[in-house]
């Protein structure tokens with residue numbers, strides 16, 4: 001499937017949705033995130049790529065303000081993180097499912113809706129429709145399949161229609177058909193102005209992103225559209241590019 | 254602090270407990286079973302069956318005493334028989350069902366006073382102490398009979414309640430307090446640990462929810478069930494609903510029928526304050542546990558000392574002085590005391606001792622709620 005049309009990079013007058021400056025997070029001697037600086041424009045989908053343990057989840061947690069940086073800072077929609085207020089404008093789908101297995105699908109959605117101040121059945125119904133779980137709304141989550149739980153987890157991140165979405169490997173365990181629908185939905189959201197940062201290990205998904213950020217050992221090693229990345233790596237295969245750029249020095253812009 | 258977010262957490266926690274049938278059973282049925290059993294044990298334990306063998310090694314003087322003692326023992330329901338010497342007495346205890354041997358002798362010199370040596374098996378110190386006490390009473394009454402002047406009887410009266418009160422009336426308050434603490438701690442600890450390990454806490458922290466809202470929501474959710482549990486337990490302890498005989502079924506009564514001299518509502522308040530502290534303690538300790546098993550493993554450290562040092566089993570006043578400072582910081586201690594003030598003394602809110610108990614329990618609950626909120630890790634200020 002051909003990648004969607006990529007909007008042009010924003011001009012100087014559009015403020016970035018997300019900014020990171022010199023972000024560092026260390027755990028003991030390990031530099032899980034190491035001096036990451038970037039600006040991400042609103043209404044675009046950014047793919048975060050990198051091997052296991054390269055710091056993707058930690059970077060997302062820093063951006064969402066769930067952990068304090070050792071150095072540097074992060075800003076979302078003009079507000080320095082961490083900021084609890086700002087969390088109302090952020091949706092975070094964690095790498096673990098993070099849903100209540102003793103509750104039903106509908107109860108999970110109602111709960112996360114309520115903590116975000118979203119009432120009524122309409123937002124829950126809309127979120128359920130996106131992940132195609134409407135027929136399971138009264139099932140206990142513990143009885144769902146792994147992929148179905150993953151879908152519920154995504155629905156919980158969408159319930160309050162946040163302008164910024166962090167999705168940590170959202171499609172793990174999701175079947176190919178639904179995966180395509182997910183990405184179509186992400187595109188719809190982005191077109192409506194939502195900024196999406198999505199980590200993934202799947203290269204055909206990476207190709208659907210407007211821009212890719214390569215992370216290795218906590219460092220941002222490359223950034224660009226799929227086409228640019230391929231050109232830079234001198235290959236037509238994104239997977240090859242991933243392997244080649246894995247060890248590259250930072251090429252940020 | 255947002256009311257609707259607290260309400261959302263409260264509703265969620267309550268829904269989770271409601272779905273969890275085994276835990277509900279643990280909450281409601283287990284305490285009733287155990288208090289029922291304890292009551293049965295304390296009230297209906299049988300008087301020790303004493304079978305004595307008597308040996309006289311002190312000649313005529315001993316003969317006289319032996320006869321008087323034997324009569325007094327038999328009067329007290331003891332089976333008495335004579336044997337030739339101490340070896341025979343020991344053999345009778347070892348082999349033929351005698352429970353106690355009584356050796357009447359002298360410590361040597363012909364005019365020295367008589368001694369009575371009591372021999373018991375030694376395997377069951379508590380049970381045998383009761384038998385020795387039986388012998389002592391028999392000696393006293395024999396002495397009274399011999400001297401012809403009745404010894405003064407000892408009468409016992411108490412400030413609160415009566416000395417002949419059902420043992421369960423002091424025990425029931427302790428048990429009610431302990432169960433509320435125990436079950437609320439386990440359920441909260443395990444449930445919050447799931448929140449940490451299941452990734453839902455991480456997710457919750459990515460919402461506008463504050464730590465205080467989480468602790469409050471949990472306290473309300475578990476508090477609700479603790480409240481119902483305590484209400485059921487207190488009703489069970491105080492109630493005695495007689496069910497008449499029906500066909501082949503004998504008549505029986507539901508409830509322990511413990512007398513309460515104060516307001517059950519005050520008793521209720523004491524236990525609810527205790528339980529609120531237990532919710533926060535569960536949240537706090539779940540920080541240090543990585544698995545549900547580890548939450549259970551904290552019980553010997555956290556709950557067993559409270560059980561031992563709070564007058565549930567051993568009266569606080571008899572505990573070694575070195576342990577007294579520990580006693581002073583055990584929340585359960587104040588709950589047990591508060592409940593006894595209400596159950597037995599009939600204390601109302603004007604009684605200083607009860608006021609102290611309530612204040613300490615409230616402070617402890619607030620303290621643990623604060624540290625629980627602090628341990629819900631979130632770098633966001």
Ligand SMILES: Nc1ncnc2c1ncn2[C@@H]1O[C@H](COP(=O)(O)OP(=O)(O)OP(=O)(O)O)[C@@H](O)[C@H]1O
Pocket residue numbers: 027030032050051052053054055056057058059095
């Ligand atoms: N709380 C923590 N304490 C100690 N080390 C941590 C902690 N969180 C992450 N790390 C370490 O930081 C590094 C980056 O972890 P992170 O979870 O960000 O990787 P990732 O890119 O998301 O990996 P994956 O693709 O497997 O999800 C890893 O080496 C990990 O062990």
Ligand SMILES: [Mg+2]
Pocket residue numbers: 056057058095168
């Ligand atoms: Mg990760």
